[in-house]
Amino acid sequence: MRTRRALVMAPVMPEFDRESGSRRIHDLLIFLRDAGWAVTFVAQRAPDGERYRRLLQQAGIATFVGFDDVTDLIMSGGHYDLALFEFWNIAEQHLAFIRRASPQTRVVVDSIDLHFVRHARRVFLPTTPGGQGGLLDNAYGAEMVRELNIYAASDAVLAVSEKEAGMINDLLGDSNAARCVPDCEEFAASPVPCAERKGILFLGSFRHTPNIDAIDFFCRQVAPLVDPRVLEADPLQVVGTGMDDTIRDIARTVPHSRAIGWVPSVVPYIERARIMVVPLLYGAGTKRKLVQSLMIGTPTVSTTVGIEGLGLKHRKHALVADDPREFARHVESLCRDTALWGRIAASSREHIMPVHGREAARRRFLDAIEAVMAREPKKPELASPDKDHNYRISLHYQRLAHRVREAIASHVPEGATVLVASRGDPAFVQVVGRQGWHFPQDEGGGYAGYHPADSAAAIVHLEQLRARGGNYFVLPGTAFWWRTFYGEFQRHLDETYQRVTGGEDAIIYRLN
Incomplete structure (x- = not known):
């Protein structure tokens, strides 16, 4: 059975021991992983978040930081079954693009809380005891329209309470648009009398x-x-x-x-x-x-x-x-x-x-995901803020994959077995006359679904696959960040094996 793949995007690295929203994001990531999904997580930024990034990677979740061209490449080449956006404004940045780049991907927005409700209450709050609050302006109305449009354009919305799920469903006129997935904890009763x-x-x-x-x-x-x-x-x-x-x-x-x-x-x-x-x-x-x-x-x-x-x-x-x-x-x-x-x-x-025990919330979340996976995804209806940019990114990715295959054909002899840091994309391993293997891979030879936890894990896996017949290792341009993130792995390659070529598109090492 094919491993299903999920892309999760959020504004920050989930600092699960500091903030409630981060704890929720972390819980959902783990629920997906434990249910057998191959999970990729992308944070828009990660101030002081290296520890949390490392913990996610050690948990088997491929983790990136920054909504830049690399993120677009991931989305256009990732072949994801599910895209889960944390907060509507994160979905707004990427929903139109992912609809075009991957029409079969189901898009889910986790509201965490309804921003238009929170903002309205803040404005209406009296500034002094017994006083009168303010009034909403056109800027509030415009933002509310944007938030509701994103909920309407997604395949499903998650809300933290039945009340907010019902509010979304009423506003969208669709009783199945939003489902309640409550925050969860798992604590024993206090032993202190x-x-x-x-x-x-x-x-x-x-x-x-x-x-x-x-x-x-x-x-x-x-x-x-x-x-x-x-x-x-x-x-x-x-x-x-x-x-x-x-x-x-x-x-x-x-x-x-x-x-x-x-x-x-x-x-x-x-x-x-x-x-x-x-x-x-x-x-x-x-x-x-x-x-x-x-x-x-x-x-x-x-x-x-x-x-x-x-x-x-x-x-x-x-x-x-x-x-x-x-x-x-x-x-x-x-x-x-x-x-x-x-x-x-x-x-x-x-x-x-x-309702809020961990197992109860896990069941609700996975039931909501399975419900949306059972339906056909919506057609792209939101206009992209920059269609030409998105087209260029998709075309750039396809051309890069083609150039990587050309580099392999030029520098790797026919009949050789090639290990490629492919992110599971067959476009990087299908080279005529060569046997292409995903790196890392699972026991069946398919893509493992995540990046190595650290350099030590990457080295061990490389040597295992070399012993099984791997002749060459290829690092495509989409994975050049490995050179700094997995520094010890990079040194192992440079000190142990011959670098055959090292252009802008791919670096190739001979392993024997």
Whole structure:
């Protein structure tokens, strides 16, 4: 059975231990890999992301950085069954091109959250307590049109909640357009009893503006209304990546507080906190921090926006308030009332596990993918911003593959077996009179579906295939990045074998 191939594109390398969206992307990549897909991941940028890139490659996921011509070459020559775009604006950059370059590829957009909902709520939010918010402008309308058009042009949309999936389906007039694939976690209940818990925990990435506004709201409007004895017994702890002096100054306005910043794992903090607070004023999607606290069994006080999409009931699964004074009263109640604390801790975990457990989310995701694979892909309807550019890229790739085959024909004798870093494209290994092998390859001789994890793995695999009859190794121009990324492998080739040719299109080594 042919291995199916998936291309996943996202704005950044998934920093799964720092941000919720990154954790979701990482989960979906692993779900695809574990289901037998050969997965290629491309990040638009990777600031300080080398560790995460290396971890993905070690997990068997071919990983690239940068939406440049190399990415276009990957897409036009990749023969992908599935293209999964994380966020609509990433899909907007590539959807039209991939429709033309690979018409049979199914295109799925993972919304993560609905941007037009989050942006509208931010604009309408009053700038002062009891004040009036702003109004939407034409720029907002234009962006909303772009977002909805991308959802309509895709073969399927993933949403983090049934509420947002239903909203997309209503707007598109198609009950099957979007499916809910919830965020997932897999945590045991906290072993720390209520009597040994301490602290009010605020958790969130401060790269995300709603979290900045949320901590400001809690510290300046809610905390002053909380009994000082509660804040002394259970001090505020602020945990999250992207913390700067502004966030620290906000936290210092609350007596006894601690601004901790990024931590390798949030689990110990959630397990030991008396309560968690989620004082979000606006946003969209679902809140992973709330899923985590409910699963671990740490009772939470949240705003209405914070619990959205999770099906939670006030006083059963969490305490909910939007008014600062009422929010403060709920904080006091959960910190003082151990019976209420125990009831909410038990019922919240029972509620969240069936939907947001890892296995439940995995099944929903793979079911959604299989559903879209069973349908015919949509026809290309969006105009490309640069048709001539896309045509040139596709033509350039075809011409490059032709020149690589010519180089092999010129420098490799007939009857020889040639190993080619082909990315699985038969155009690079079908050379008349020569036996072409994909590199790396699986046990059956087909393309392995991923790049070597590191130089050591590449060297071992090369020597295995040489022992089985490989006579030459070819590095096409599409894989020249190997020379720096797999530095030790490159040195092994140069020091051990003869370089037959090394032009702009291909480098060829003789292995015997």
